[in-house]
Amino acid sequence: MLVVGIGVAVLAPFLELFWYTIDWWQPATITNTKVGIEDLLLGFTNGGIAAVLYETVFRKRLYQREFKNPLKKIQLIIPPILGISIASICFWVFQIHSFYSNLIALFISLFLILLWRKDLIINSLMSGILLVIVCLPFYLIGILWLAPGYVQRSWLFENLTGILFWGIPIEDLIWYFIVGLVLGPFYEFSQQLRLRKIKK
Numbered sequence: 001m002l003v004v005g006i007g008v009a010v011l012a013p014f015l016e017l018f019w020y021t022i023d024w025w026q027p028a029t030i031t032n033t034k035v036g037i038e039d040l041l042l043g044f045t046n047g048g049i050a051a052v053l054y055e056t057v058f059r060k061r062l063y064q065r066e067f068k069n070p071l072k073k074i075q076l077i078i079p080p081i082l083g084i085s086i087a088s089i090c091f092w093v094f095q096i097h098s099f100y101s102n103l104i105a106l107f108i109s110l111f112l113i114l115l116w117r118k119d120l121i122i123n124s125l126m127s128g129i130l131l132v133i134v135c136l137p138f139y140l141i142g143i144l145w146l147a148p149g150y151v152q153r154s155w156l157f158e159n160l161t162g163i164l165f166w167g168i169p170i171e172d173l174i175w176y177f178i179v180g181l182v183l184g185p186f187y188e189f190s191q192q193l194r195l196r197k198i199k200k
Helices: 002-023 037-057 073-093 098-116 118-145 150-154 170-183 186-191
Strands: 060-064 193-197
Touching (some): 002 098, 002 186, 037 060, 073 186, 098 170, 118 170, 118 186, 186 193
Antiparallel strands (some): 060 193
16 A cells, blocks of 8 residues: 555646646645645555455455565556556657546556566456445535535536536546556556455
8 A cells, every 4th residue: 555655646746737727727735836735645545445445344464475476576567657658658749638638658668567467357347346435425525515516616618528427527436446456456567466365
């Protein structure tokens, strides 16, 4: 949780500054700057929670096991590097909206992870579903109920589909699902670990 959370927290301010706040949303920050401490906190919580949801809910434990065909170190860093590169090219070169640029990049990263580690497919799918379920109360209570009108003031709907699900921009829910698909199994993939049921 800490490793993935810190990794995403470090990336989050850059993603907000160079992608998301340009065409997706422009939330107010405590410091009245384009990027704030909120981005670090959101990155840390999103990444950390996504990394452990599946293991926590389904009572799984990490363990080291020799693979018949262990992945080479270069393979382990290809998905994140390729993902960031593709998203950057799609956004800055081809001028594709950051939402779609991220979807393309995340799906390619996910494809490589699951191609090389088919045992993580269930982990990935359930992590995506669970992350959406976990984020719903924060939107419904923390934003829509406690701060009515915040979504209309902060999201750039002229650049989005305008489709809302319970008042939540559909792009956000899809983004959480895809991020859960990728970050859920990422630690196990990067450390070449397996999961097994915790014995009672």
